[in-house]
Amino acid sequence: MGDVELLQFALAGLKSGAIYALVALGFTIVYAATGVINFAQGEFYMLGGMLSVWAYAGLGLPLPLAAVFGVAATALVGGLFELTAIRPRSDGDPLALIIITVGGSMVLSSFARHLFGPLEKALPAFSGTGTVSIFGAMLEIQSLWILGLTVMAVAGLWYLYNRTGLGRAMRACAVSRDAARLVGIDTRRIVTMSFVLAAALGALAGLAVTPLTQTAFNVGPSVGIKGFAAAILGGLGNPVAAVAGGITLGLLESMSIAFISSTYKDAISLLVLLAVLFWRPQGLFGRSSREKV
């Protein structure tokens, strides 16, 4: 196998890895704030694409505006979802909350189906359908958008967590909700904000991918599972670990195709995930586990 091909496989892995990373970040942010796995995360990914397409093709907004609308509207849905479905049970047990998120994901995809129809929808590429050559490896310009948006999202999150009061409050919440409450942090607001943020990140991934893959009401679950696996692989509750987990999973899949077989790529990823969990239950990049909830 030549160097250019190896680079091509690595870039393909980075491309899917960046998507998984954005979805994994959503899982991890909600988990940090609530101790709950939000199984509706994949639907935020779906809504990001669908709402952007609707704004672009249905409302006739220019593409950049439609993209902003898609992400903002999904963030709003994320916030509303928390207020109406999660908050009423915010003192309930995590299992009930997880079931609520599973139900929520079904409701969101059914609504999307009724509102936008069952067929897949296309969105034009952000800046043309051209390609770039990176040392001989070829990449769609849209893939640069995917990678760039992921980097920007991670940088933005870093800024949020380290430089803003809201971010510090979110981190305090992740360490201990009770302690955070005792020092005067409105933990319920933090939980709502974490859903808004997770929805926006999922929507960003769905939006960035749609020009390459199209989107439909039912794309959420399969990407949600991949993002969940990435979050677990990296280590739940830690944003850096989520990104690392996403990139690792993407590269793992691509290299499985390169060196073993595309038929077994998901099985191989799953085996690696199980092996990692066996040796490091806290994930590849997570700190050692502690009691949550």
Next chain:
Amino acid sequence: MDTRRVVRRERTSVSLIGVIGMSEGARARVARLMLTVMLVSMAAAVALLAGCGQRAGDRAGEDAANGAAAGEPVKIGAVLSLSGSLSGLGIPARQAIEVEVERINGEGGVNGRLVEVVFEDDASDEAKAVAATTRLIEQEDVLAVIGGSGTAQSMAMRTEIERAEVPQIALAGGSVVTDQLSPWVFQTPWPNRVVVPFTLRALQEAGVTRLALISESGGYGVDGQSVTEANVKRFGIEIVATEQFNRGDTVMTSQLTKIRAADPDAVLMWSAGAEAATIMKNNAALGAADPLPFYGAPGNARREFLEGSGEAAEGFMFAAGHILAPETYGEDTEAYNVATAFIERFTARWGVEPDIFAGHAYDALHITVEAARRVSGDLTPEALRDEIEATSGLVAIGGTFTFSATDHNGMSEDALTMYTIIDGEWIPAEKGR
């Protein structure tokens, strides 16, 4: 800090009388709970209403042409993928059946009895296809079942079909549907055992000797791949790479990189779903400097595929029926007249031209209705099956159907044309390509 929050952590049992005596915080909590219940029930009501609307529209031919009715309607079931990844196949099928049921009933139905088609959505899911089949047979008492849209769904339905002994006319193109011959199962699309040799001949004529395959890991892809592998030899073609992908995969670059590394002359894709457009886009990027000829199958004859892949699909070749370009039936033949009349009716009703999937459903409905017209005694599923098997020389959209006890499909390569995509439209490829 805020002691009320601590209070709130205790479980409070909610009763309407209790609300009055509650602390301010608990009351707020109950109010929120009630708001949630209200919101949820509103959402449920909306969903129910939408569902009811769907139900009411789920029958074609119920109240058409009152005068023609005499006796019970002839009830036919249809299990179609109206949502999910195969909805691009199921929706035109339903549209075609609705248009044709209206016309058939307008012309007097079946020997004076109206035709009624009951639709079920399998959501592109095998288990739901089976449940829908059971419902149609047990609760609706249908005489025959049209569908499913996908190969996996059609095969899954078979156990129910054979148990209840009701004829099934599948709209899926997998060869297995009629290769594993069941007395009760018929098939209107061109199965892969017809499509594959036709496509391989075109590849051979184009000078392809090294072929790569990329197929979906589901029913249609697996079927296409295995039939191709079994047939390449007699066309002097060698398979140099075989790659697979799963439904919902977002990046196909890795598989395509591996294919390019094997240095094929062309790639043959087996995918009837939305992923086909992703493959074309990733392929266009990889082949910006050195494009690789791409071939597909009838499953790609979908407008969503054209729209989704855009420029990336330029030059894409695939085999499909004559309906995409009616002049390929041969001007003024009976088939041409049947097809153009159908295209006119369909377009007048739905505003778009029918595609091959609409054609498969047209064929299934007309085969069933013609057979029902020929039944002289009691119209039972068994009598209907015998007459469906006796179908001979029925000129329809997908081709001219002649069934026998050993052939429940009756299609040949004559029913196919090679198409290519130029400027975002499919046009018949020149001879010799």
